[in-house]
Amino acid sequence: MATRAEGIDPVVRDRLVCPQDLGELINAGDELYNPRLRVAYAIDEHGIPNMLIDDARAVSDDEHARFTAKDA
Numbered sequence: 001m002a003t004r005a006e007g008i009d010p011v012v013r014d015r016l017v018c019p020q021d022l023g024e025l026i027n028a029g030d031e032l033y034n035p036r037l038r039v040a041y042a043i044d045e046h047g048i049p050n051m052l053i054d055d056a057r058a059v060s061d062d063e064h065a066r067f068t069a070k071d072a
Helices: 010-015 061-071
Strands: 026-028 031-034 039-042
């Protein structure tokens, strides 16, 4: 089963960056993750990412390790 992050149109996905540092984001299941700032942006049930800075959630050390291990 594809995750919400994988379901985003590739053309759109290639253009999505973190609104805080304008850096690349990692697909993290139902979220897009910025490993530099350790924040995750949710993707709703319709596949629309919530890229609002105030709605981003902080990621724990364990989650960070898991998300970055997938990317490596």
